Amino acid sequence: MHPPSRLLSQILTDDQPFALIRREDEPTIDILVGTVIDVDSLSDIPLTGDEVLTLVPFRQVAERGYAAHDDGSPLRCLVVTDRETLTVEDALGALPQHPADVSNVTVDVDDDAYAETVRTVIDDEIGRGEGANFVIRRDITAHFSDEPVTALLSWLRELLVSEHGAYWTFAVRTPGISLVGATPERHVSVTDGVVGMNPISGTYRHPATGPTTEGMLEFLADVKESEELVMVVDEELKMMSAVCPDGGRMTGPFLKRMSRLTHTEYLLEGTTPRDVRDVLRLTMFAPTVTGSPMQNACRVIARHESSGRRYYSGVLARFMPKSDGYDLDAPILIRAAHLDDDGTVTVSAGATLVRHSTPENEVAETRVKASGVLSALGVLPRRTEAQPLHDDPRFDELLAARNHDIAAFWRQPQQPRAVRGLSALVVDAGDDFTRMLVHQLTHLGFAARVVDWERANPTSDDDLVVFGPGPGDPRSTEPRVGRLRRLMSDRVASGLPMIAVCLSHQILSLMVGLTIEPLQAPRQGQQRTVDIFGSRARIGFYNTFAAVAGDRSHTPRLSLEIARDAETGTVQALRGSRIATVQGHLESVLSPDGLDVLDRLVSDVMVPQAASIQTQ
Incomplete structure (x- = not known):
């Protein structure tokens, strides 16, 4: 038996608030003890010089104006009054070695019901243009009879022994609420003003005998898994563009290997002058556990989940003081167990549902995502450690x-590029892709800003107005679509420069006499090579509906020139005097030619006598 640390001895004998944290397979564990304070909002987190660990529940997304079941889970701060660091070896020697027993294991949504939810979300949500992907959870609940502290620390020990590759392996104990887990994913960090995010998506489920080279190659070549990762990168770059004046830069992709799963990930980085609490608020929450676009993803979650998520898919936010403020490290609360003092333990897991999803695979994915924690709890048998999979040069080739x-x-x-001395207003139609558009327009020399559709009032002082993308059916009578139609009508009447993207392109297409039809299959997160007025361009698409022009070359009203697919008549773009539209997302990471196309469209509307868009 290794001698326990002073603080670990206190924790084992005296029930007090604490946290144990091991970061990214480091050889040491931090032990934090302190006092608990519940606050109402992220801005109330007390950053007055002490280190603070904050439990951020999912319902806190309401601070961004997004939907969430209000389950009353507190925004809880552990204000650190004492801390120690000890080796993992010493911790393993001191922590309870016999995992607490669990019984009465139940699942709130059985396999058949979850499979039906998958079908419904694909058909009724993605199929109606509500978004590109959504994460719906289910819960496994059990009961334990040990004291909460003993149960918590015994399960932490099991995770330290059996899991590897986690971003954080942790246990947190506060009055009435305890968490233990091994999360693979950082949501956001800020170190000396450098913001980091690492979206993880795509899942290779290891066979019971361990991962194989053939299985890994098949996983890396899977289009669904690749598209799933790119979609969450797009979503997190929206967040990076909101908090970093220089936007974000991506590196990767890389493999994220864990005991039962392998994921793929990108690393995103940018710089910010913002308060770390503001960074956290503007990035709530990760698309890997919600979906995209974020605002609609939260609505879809509220429709398809009957109860609040508590801390599942929220974050643990560690605020660390330094000489001139605070740094932040905030992993996502997944692959974790939530303990209540009444002896209930709950493990939640969700699958990312996209247009290519199959119900049986998504059911299996929720099982394997929960399996690591369930094994630590003793609900599932601990898997014998398989031999690690040796690197194969083909892995790197497929990733690259x-x-x-x-x-x-x-x-x-x-x-x-050179400053133009011109302003650009980007109207947010319900999708934070507008943040990336603002960054690209700023790069092109505009003084650009974004305003949401409810508050936007373009004037002649706005040299350029860009009506942005958003979810939903452009034929609907919902207030958002109606207001966008009125704003675009006013801008057209003014004769001043404007561009419309995706949903706004579809609305304007209706206004000028074209029809809108649902696509046979949604193009959510799909790259296509299209003709934009004589120039071939690789563009990313996130649409379920499209304008159709048949064999027309110009629109019935306003006589806008049409760029269309020669076979299907699907409209890719429109242009006329001071007006341009485009169906694809020029700002997406899926658009290698997006910036050049945007530059050409902008130049066309700002200089109406330009006869055509020339290829650069």
Whole structure:
């Protein structure tokens, strides 16, 4: 038996608030003890010089105006009054070695019901254009009879022994609420003003005998798994663009290997002058556990989950003081167990549902995501440690090949172009892709800003107005679509420059006499090579509906020139005097030619006598 630390001895004998944290397979564990304070909002987190660990529940997303079941879970702060660091070896020697027993294991949504939810979300949510992907959870609940502290620390020990590759392995104990887990994913960190995020998506479920080279190669070549990762990268770059004046840059993809799963991930990085609490608020919460676009993903979650998520898919936010403020390290609360003092323990897991999803695979994914924690709890048998899979040069080749179709703009440092001395207003139609559009317009020399559709009032002082993308059916009578139609009508009447993207392109297409039809299959997170007025361009698409022009070359009203698919008549773009529209997302990482197309469209509407858009 290794001698326990002073603080670990206190924790084992005296029930007090504490946290134990091991970060990224480091050889040491931090032990934090302190006092608990519950606050109402992220801005109330007391950063007055002490280290603070904050439990951020999912319902806190309401601070961004997004939907969530209000389950009353507190925004809880552990204000650290004492701390120690000890080796993992010493911790293993001191922590309870016999995992607490569990019984009465139940699942709130059985396999058949969850499979039906998958079908419903694909057909009724993605199929109606509500978004590109959504994460719906289910819960496994059991009961334990040990004291909460003993149960918590015994399960932590099991995770330290059996799990590897976690970003944080942790246990947190506060009055009435305890958490233990091994989360693979950082949501956001800030170190000396440098913001980091690492979206993880795509899942290779290891066979019982361990991962194989053939299985890994099949996983890396799977289009669904690759598209799933790119979609969450797009979503997190929206967040990076909101908190970092220089946007974000991506590196990767990399493999994220754990005991039962292998994921793929990108690393995103940018710089910010913002308060770390503001960074956290503007990035709530990760698309890997919610979906995209975020605002609609939260609505879909509220429709399909009957109860609040408590801390599942929230974050643990560690605020660390330094001489001139605070740094932040905030992993996502997944692959974790939630303990209540009444002896209930709950493990939640969700699958990312996309247009290619199959119900049986998503059911299996929720099982394997929960399996590591369930094994530590003793609900499932501990799997014998398999031999590690040796690296194969083909792994790196397949990973690198994914970047051949990724926009260089988001992978390489960009030198801003000459300042134009012009302003651009971007109207947010319900999708934070507008943040990336603002960043690209700023790069093109505009003084750009974004305003949501409810508050936007374009004037002649706005040299350019860009009506942004958003979820939903452009034919609907919902207030958002109606207001966008009125704003665009006013801008057209003014004769001043404007561009409309995706949903706004579809609304304007209706206004000028074209029809809108649902696509046979949604193009959510799909790259296509299209003709934009004589120039071929690789563009990312996130649409379920499309304008159709048949064999027309110009629109019935306003006589806008049409760029269309020669076979299907699907409209890719429109242009006329001071007006341009585009169906694809020029700002997406899926648009290698997006910035050049945007530059050409902008130049066309700002200089109406331009006869055509020339290929650069």
